[in-house]
Amino acid sequence: MPIAGVVILTREEMTSQVLNQLQNVENVTTYGVHKNNNIVAVFEGQTPKELERINDKLINEVPGILGIYPAYVNYEDVEEQND
Amino acid sequence: MTVSRREFLKTSAAATAAASIGVNLLPGMKNNLFAGQVEWHKSVCRYCGTGCGVMVGTKDGKVVAVKGDKENTINRGHLCVKAFYLPKAVNSKTRLKHAMIKKNGKFEKVTVDEALDFVAKKFNEIRQKHGANALAFYGSGQAETEETYMANKLWKGCIGTNNMEGNPRLCMASAVGGYLTSLGADEPAGTYQDIEQAKFFMLIGSNTAEAHPILFERIMRHKTKNPDVQILIIDPRKTPTDQVADLHLFPKPGYDLAILHAMAKIIIDEGYADEEFIKTSVIFKDNKNKIDYAGYKEFLKKYTPEYASQRSGVPAEDIIKAARMFGKAETAMSLWTMGINQRTRGVWANNLITNLHLLTGKIGKPGCDSFSLTGQPNACGGVREGGGLCHLLPGHRLVVKEKHRQQVAKVWGVPVERIQPKPGKHTVAMFEALNKGEIKGIYIMCTNPAQSLPNASKYWKGLEEQFVVVAESFFPTATTKYADVVLPSAFWTEKEGVYGCTERRSQYMPKVKDPEGDAVWDAFLLRDLGKKMGFVKEFEKYQTAQDIWDEYRGLTKGQDMDLWGATYDRLKKVRGLTWPVPSEDHPGTYKRYTDGDPIYDALPAEKKKGRRMYFYGPKAKDGYATIWARPDKGPEEPTDAEYPLALSTGRVMEHWHTGTMTMTAPELNRAVPKAYVEINPSDAKKMGINNKDQVVVETRRGSLEIEARVIDRPIPGTIFIPWHWEKWMANILTIDAFDPGSKEPEYKVCAARIKKA
Ligand code: SF4
Numbered sequence: 001m002p003i004a005g006v007v008i009l010t011r012e013e014m015t016s017q018v019l020n021q022l023q024n025v026e027n028v029t030t031y032g033v034h035k036n037n038n039i040v041a042v043f044e045g046q047t048p049k050e051l052e053r054i055n056d057k058l059i060n061e062v063p064g065i066l067g068i069y070p071a072y073v074n075y076e077d078v079e080e081q082n083d
Numbered sequence: 084m085t086v087s088r089r090e091f092l093k094t095s096a097a098a099t100a101a102a103s104i105g106v107n108l109l110p111g112m113k114n115n116l117f118a119g120q121v122e123w124h125k126s127v128c129r130y131c132g133t134g135c136g137v138m139v140g141t142k143d144g145k146v147v148a149v150k151g152d153k154e155n156t157i158n159r160g161h162l163c164v165k166a167f168y169l170p171k172a173v174n175s176k177t178r179l180k181h182a183m184i185k186k187n188g189k190f191e192k193v194t195v196d197e198a199l200d201f202v203a204k205k206f207n208e209i210r211q212k213h214g215a216n217a218l219a220f221y222g223s224g225q226a227e228t229e230e231t232y233m234a235n236k237l238w239k240g241c242i243g244t245n246n247m248e249g250n251p252r253l254c255m256a257s258a259v260g261g262y263l264t265s266l267g268a269d270e271p272a273g274t275y276q277d278i279e280q281a282k283f284f285m286l287i288g289s290n291t292a293e294a295h296p297i298l299f300e301r302i303m304r305h306k307t308k309n310p311d312v313q314i315l316i317i318d319p320r321k322t323p324t325d326q327v328a329d330l331h332l333f334p335k336p337g338y339d340l341a342i343l344h345a346m347a348k349i350i351i352d353e354g355y356a357d358e359e360f361i362k363t364s365v366i367f368k369d370n371k372n373k374i375d376y377a378g379y380k381e382f383l384k385k386y387t388p389e390y391a392s393q394r395s396g397v398p399a400e401d402i403i404k405a406a407r408m409f410g411k412a413e414t415a416m417s418l419w420t421m422g423i424n425q426r427t428r429g430v431w432a433n434n435l436i437t438n439l440h441l442l443t444g445k446i447g448k449p450g451c452d453s454f455s456l457t458g459q460p461n462a463c464g465g466v467r468e469g470g471g472l473c474h475l476l477p478g479h480r481l482v483v484k485e486k487h488r489q490q491v492a493k494v495w496g497v498p499v500e501r502i503q504p505k506p507g508k509h510t511v512a513m514f515e516a517l518n519k520g521e522i523k524g525i526y527i528m529c530t531n532p533a534q535s536l537p538n539a540s541k542y543w544k545g546l547e548e549q550f551v552v553v554a555e556s557f558f559p560t561a562t563t564k565y566a567d568v569v570l571p572s573a574f575w576t577e578k579e580g581v582y583g584c585t586e587r588r589s590q591y592m593p594k595v596k597d598p599e600g601d602a603v604w605d606a607f608l609l610r611d612l613g614k615k616m617g618f619v620k621e622f623e624k625y626q627t628a629q630d631i632w633d634e635y636r637g638l639t640k641g642q643d644m645d646l647w648g649a650t651y652d653r654l655k656k657v658r659g660l661t662w663p664v665p666s667e668d669h670p671g672t673y674k675r676y677t678d679g680d681p682i683y684d685a686l687p688a689e690k691k692k693g694r695r696m697y698f699y700g701p702k703a704k705d706g707y708a709t710i711w712a713r714p715d716k717g718p719e720e721p722t723d724a725e726y727p728l729a730l731s732t733g734r735v736m737e738h739w740h741t742g743t744m745t746m747t748a749p750e751l752n753r754a755v756p757k758a759y760v761e762i763n764p765s766d767a768k769k770m771g772i773n774n775k776d777q778v779v780v781e782t783r784r785g786s787l788e789i790e791a792r793v794i795d796r797p798i799p800g801t802i803f804i805p806w807h808w809e810k811w812m813a814n815i816l817t818i819d820a821f822d823p824g825s826k827e828p829e830y831k832v833c834a835a836r837i838k839k840a
Contacts, residue, residue, distance in 0.1 A: 003089070005096030007104055007161060009300065012307065031097040034106045037307065041100070042093045055164055066326065067292075067300050069151075069161035072099035074092055074140070075170050076121070076147040 001044075002051050005072040008039040014064030015039070021062050027054055037066075103153055103160030121148055124595045125658075127582050129172070129225075129575040130165045132457030133157060133297050134584025136658055137166060139576055141595050146170045146576055155658040157275060157584070163296035172574070173596075179558035179571045180600020190569070195601050198568050199608070202526075202552050203615035205567075209524045209550065210242060217523045219246035219513050222471050223530040224254070224462030226605060227580030227592070229631040231465040233609040234528065235477060240495040241618040245482055245507030246522065249471040250530045251462035252510040253537075256825035257424040258455035259467060261433020264824075265441070265453075265711065267703020268643045269467055269479060272675045273416075273452030274586040274661055279305050280450030283412030284314045285405075287339070287436060288422020288831075290733065292323035295420070295456050303327055313412065315405050317342065318422060319731065320761075320803055321796045330404055333798045334395035336729040337426065337718030337832040343435035344715060345391035346406040348383040350442055355410025357444030361710075363694045365441050369712040382712040394715065396798075409439055414450030420458065421733065425830040429822045431713040438710045446708075447677040447696040457585040464583015468644050468662075469635065473507035477635060478642040481701065482506055494638055496621055509826035510536075511819055517545030524550040526612075527562060528605055529572060534561035534812055537828040538784050538819035554605055561812075572605050573598035579628045580606070581654065587661045587672075589646060591654035606631060640665075643675075643682065643700050718832040719820040720783070722800070726834035728766070730782065731797070732806040732813045733831075758813070759792040761803040762837065767793040770837060777840035780804065782833055785815035788840050802835060 010018045015037045022030050022041060027050060031040040043054045055068055094109070101108040121140035128135040136155025140148030149169050153160035182198035183190035193201075209217050220238045222231055231249065238247040262269045278301045291299040306312045306327055316324060316331040317339055325331055334342055350356055367379040374382075388399035395402075409415055417440065423432045437446075437453040445451040457463055470477040480487035483504055492499040508516055514536060516522040522545075536542050546565035553566040556574040563569050577598040583589040598604070603611075606628065613622040625631050629651045640647040645663040653667065654660065660671040665681050672680050676696045683697055690706060691697055697706035722729050760780055762772060772778060774793040779786050780802065789804065797803045806813040818833040 001089075003092045003096050004167065005098070005100035007100050009303065029093065029097070031101065031108060034101060035104055038104050038106075040097055040104075040106070040108065042096045044089070044093065051167065052164075055167070066303055067296065069103075069163065069297075069300060070100075070167045071103040071160050071162065072096045072148070072150045073162075073167055073170070074096065074121075074148040076142055 001046065003074045004043045004051050004070050006041050006043060007069045007071060008041055008058070009066045009069065010037045010039060011064045011066060012037040018062055018064045022058070025054070025058065028058075099150055103151055123150070124593050125152060126576070126592045126595070127460065127590045128162065128166050129169060129460060131295065132224075132459055132462060132585045133295050134460065134582065134586070134588055134590060134659070135162060135166065135297050136590070137162065137169065139595055144596050146173045146596060152658065157586075157588070158297045161297060161300060169575075173576055175557065177557045177559075178574070178599045178602075179555055179569060180602060181571055182601065183569045185567050195570065195603055195608070198570055199612050199615050202568055203612055205550050206242070206524055207616055213523055215242050215244040216246060216507070217521070218242055218244055219508070219517070219522045219525045220248070221510070221513065221525060221527045221530065221532060222247070222249035222466070223528060224249060224251040224457070224459030224466050226465050226529045227461060227578070228465040228469050228583060228589075228635060229580045229628050230528070230605040230609070231469045231471040232477060232631055232635050233606045233613075233625070234526075235470055236495050236621070237609055237613045237618070239476065239482070239502050240492065240497040241501065241613060241616070241621055243501045243503065245473050245503050245505065246513060247471065247507060248473050248510045248513055249466045250510075250532070250535065251459065251466040252472060252826060253425070253535065253828060253830070254421055254458045255424055255455065255462055255467070256472070256827040257426065257429025257433055257822055260430035260822070260825040261437065261455070263700070263702045264430065264709060265434050265437040266676070266700070266708050267698045268700020270463060270587055270644070271452055271454045271585075272447055273454060274588070274673055275301070276673055277416050277450050277452045277454070278302060281305075281414050281416040282312055282450065283408060283415040284312070285317065285409060285415065285417040285436075286314065286324060287317040287417060287419045288424075288432075289418055289420040289456060290318065290320070290322040290324050291418060291456070292326070294458070298418075298456070299324065313408050315408055317405070319729075319798055319801055330401065330408065332397045332401055332405055334397050335798075336731050336801055337721075338395040340428065340432060340435055340713070340715035341386060341391040341394035342397060342402055342405075343432070343439065344383060344386035345388050345402050346409060347435070347438055347442055348386050349388065349403055349406035350410045350439065351380060351383070353407070353410060356442045360444030361442065364696050364698070364706070364708060365710050366707045367710050367712065370714065374712065379710060379712050386715075394717075410443060414448065415440065415443065415445040416451060417453050418456055420456040422831055424455070424827055426827075426832070427719045427820050427822050427829045428713075428716045429827050430824040431711070431716070434711040434713055441708050441710050447674055455585070460584065461582040463585060463587070464581060464589055468583055468639070473509055476502070478639040479644050479701070480642070491638065494634060511821055511826065511828060514542040514545055517549050518542060519545075520548065522549065524552075526552045526554070528554045529556070531560045531562045533565060534814060536819070537814055537817040537830055539812060539814040540785060541819065554608055556602065570608055571600060571602040572608065573602045577602065578604040581632060584659075587644070588659040589649050589654065589662065590659035591651065593655070604628075719829050720818050720832070720834045722834045726782065726836045727800070728835045728837065729801045730780070730816060730833050730835035731801060731803050731831050732817060733803065757790065758805055759790045760837070761792050761794050761796050763797050763799045763801070764793050764795055765799045767791065770839075772837070772839060778837050779840050780816060780835055780837050782816040782818070782835045784818065787813070787816055802837065
């Protein structure tokens with residue numbers, strides 16, 4: 001079950017608009033805007049296919065995104081566990 | 084407290100992404116959230132020539148995760164969408180896990196040992212009956228340096244033929260020719276470090292955003308921080324790279340040489356030339372002879388902006404603007420790739436770009452370079468430096484030079500006469516010879532020529548008729564169809580070795596898991612084949628990857644691409660080293676031909692006197708670089724009434740090359756599910772073609788039924804097809820005419836027509 005931590009680089013003047021839009025996209029969790037125009041986000045899906053769909057959808061449908069850069073991708077099976 | 088592991092992984096993923104931009108998302112928590120979960124190994128991305136650092140995560144002997152390597156200066160923790168799918172390629176369902184021999188048209192499973200016995204017997208029979216030149220090897224810019232090195236030794240040093248080529252012939256041979264003839268030695272003078280210091284970029288024949296996304300990220304971030312940075316794009320097609328452009332020139336495909344000459348003329352006429360640098364560091368040549376500066380100016384007279392406009396279709400005022408941007412900028416970096424190299428005058432196009440840097444002295448200084456981008460991860464390291472082409476020997480040596488043959492034969496432990504003094508057959512000639520039956524046996528390693536050769540279907544005959552061995556990690560591919568024997572190769576993460584990327588940086592990759600099934604490291608397949616062919620003494624000494632690297636490293640000692648100081652021990656610790664790196668305490672070289680380059684620094688003072696750069700290498704004389712007055716030839720097959728459209732081919736971001744590694748990940752296949760032809764709306768309207776119509780694209784070589792994508796990316800009169808798909812193979816349309824200097828084919832332009840299906 002894949003999870004990807006990504007940095008989304010935005011046009012600076014459109015960053016808050018992008019953030020607002022991302023907050024409504026299913027399976028995307030945002031972790032704030034950093035250093036002016038970098039949004040940290042996590043993409044998650046039931047299958048690996050969904051990660052790509054999210055990436056594609058954002059690039060094509062959210063104006064103001066300059067690039068999406070995965071920094072971490074995990075494919076191991078996700079199980080519940082005690083911490 | 085019970086938390087879901089998914090929540091834990093999400094937080095970890097977000098923290099890693101934040102850390103990659105220097106932000107601590109979880110203050111107070113120690114960095115390594117993954118401790119005890121996943122074991123991390125420093126490696127390099129398998130896909131493109133950028134050479135991004137990747138941390139590979141394993142658990143229970145499987146690759147389960149990847150992270151961008153934050154310590155790596157190339158990508159600083161970021162990856163592009165292709166690397167997203169790296170773990171999937173390793174565990175793909177199409178991995179080839181055992182050897183097979185074709186019997187009565189059907190593949191039968193055999194052991195690797197049986198397969199190698201069979202290949203050795205067949206190759207020896209061919210060699211005895213028809214001579215060494217009836218055998219050939221076709222390798223890859225994706226193979227590790229150690230793998231190419233073993234093939235080089237087996238073919239050139241033991242079998243005794245120079246019929247040894249690799250697919251970099253198809254993508255960057257023109258850049259090699261360009262560097263050699265302009266600067267004297269192959270490969271760039273600078274490194275990626277110049278990006279953050281450049282005030283101006285000329286991106287020419289390069290869709291950097293899609294083909295080299297991480298370098299594009301660096302350019303974008305640099306421009307965002309420094310809005311005065313200017314970006315000029317010269318490309319017949321509008322691409323995502325345009326989002327950063329200050330000016331985009333759209334030449335007709337194949338007609339950009341006149342623009343570069345016109346820019347040179349304006350630079351001189353308007354006083355942007357660095358006359359002092361020209362005096363101390365540059366000579367001029369026309370196509371054959373040495374000329375002087377006045378002769379060069381005379382040559383340029385014809386190249387007015389108006390003339391260049393007439394040739395290229397670009398408005399004259401935009402050409403003037405472009406030249407002034409280049410001329411005025413304090414520092415300038417040019418970046419290019421296949422749009423320049425894959426041309427019948429690719430070497431000339433390379434020369435003319437470098438001309439602008441030599442004229443303005445914008446080379447050999449921070450933020451200045453004429454920098455060719457590489458498509459494959461080890462085309463520079465393994466094939467250019469390792470000598471994996473028919474005219475080369477390891478360490479930037481040439482087969483035609485007796486001294487070079489002697490040096491290599493001594494290290495290889497083979498008689499010097501075994502290495503032929505004449506170059507073997509270059510790629511197109513090699514596959515032509517296979518068609519004619521002059522070559523009767525070929526070993527193809529880690530590449531897919533049945534799909535990637537230009538005018539591909541022409542060469543299927545030879546593959547069908549001759550004895551073909553394919554060593555691959557994936558099955559089937561377009562090429563394995565023609566194989567008599569397939570050998571299962573260990574894939575990335577299943578073997579150790581070195582990749583050398585675009586910026587002269589050699590990086591080590593560890594083995595982090597066992598190969599799938601019976602797969603074996605390609606270098607050992609070649610070693611064992613060599614032994615079985617009778618070259619036991621020559622190959623038995625290689626027990627480890629380090630044995631091979633150390634021997635190669637020794638051969639680079641004292642060469643311009645000196646890697647003597649790049650030991651495995653060092654490479655395992657650092658994020659690569661940029662050569663020359665002549666000793667174990669040398670940090671690697673940022674700029675060649677100038678202060679800080681150990682070869683320049685060691686020159687006698689009188690040679691350097693009054694010169695900030697001294698060009699050296701096989702083609703340089705007395706320290707001078709060359710400005711070339713090359714004619715502005717157009718494409719081999721211009722458009723005409725019968726075939727009125729110019730067809731270009733290229734990559735899209737999600738896929739890579741012939742798709743053997745990316746198509747195996749179903750997600751990537753879905754992202755760009757099938758091939759298409761881009762048509763400008765004005766052309767589509769004239770032809771009555773609507774978006775998503777099925778159309779037939781025809782050239783003089785073949786036809787392809789494909790979906791139309793009506794979009795304003797190509798300029799009117801041109802069409803574009805991505806080339807990754809076996810089912811919609813763009814290369815049955817492309818032309819196999821090649822550059823007479825570099826022998827690189829003209830994938831980028833041919834004449835075509837379209838009709839509704
Ligand atoms: S830019 Fe190239 S090397 Fe870097 S992650 Fe993408 S494919 Fe890999």
